[in-house]
Amino acid sequence: MKRIICVGHAAIDRIYRIDKFPERPTKMRAIEHIEAGGGMAANAAAAIARLGGEVELWSRVGEDDNGVKIRRALMQVGVDTRYVEAFEDNRSSTSVILVDDDGERLIVGSRDVDMPSSTHWLPLERINEAGAVLADVRWLEGARAAFEAARLNGVPTILDADLGGREAMIDLLKLTDYAIFSAHALEEFAAEEAIEDRLRRVLTLGPKHAGVTLGADGYVWVEGGAVERHPAYDVDVVDTTGAGDAFHGAFAQGLVEGRQTKDIVRRASAAAALKCTRLGARAGLPSVDELAAFLLSHPLRSGAGR
16 A cells, blocks of 8 residues: 655644633643644644554654654654654744643644745655645645645645645645645635535635535535535544544545545544544544444444435
């Protein structure tokens, strides 16, 4: 099976679980605290590796303790980190995440604005033999370079279209085959009232698939002129951090495996749901066997996927 290349953000998350968010600034005690790997593309790569895929991450970190932790956490789950470049004079990204008893979270992220954006060191020749390229919008130059190389080589591209990339979104979508938006990013990008109309607008720019993750309301997508829906799976939610990243990673893995779109979405939705059952972006990521067992015990309801 061909490898998947993920391009974009990697970070260290410091996660604090609390009872509920305070109404005003105060002091409070955390129920639980963990430090774990984070970042959109990095989490997606971890999801792919957990599902048995061959995956490498192209990303930027600082030559600091957090950079070491980022690479170590990725290597532990089987992600190839040879192209996670460490820059001596820069700081690795970090996030502080507060998670309440309903699993909702508040994220405060810190990224080094002076991190070099150059892509000259990327091994773009490797894309020719890749099964897919997935990119987020945290490193726009890297995403654009990788997608341009993928387009030249006929390699499918998957865009994690989240907040933060508005200024480059149109250009990236022209190089995208599968555009998967967060709900807030789709609202920011398209003003149409109906979700279906927003997604159709995305398709006019070139993608063959436009979808949006809606949390508890599942996933909606347009492909081949048809509007499709998949409901969210009912699980005991502990933390929603990284659920979208898990969805993107599982989607890319399903695509490389040659699955049909409805099956890809079903598996990606299940991977995202399982991720939500554990604290942090990666602890709940399922293995192949865990995903298969979950799908077996959670058959689609009648009419789901339409």
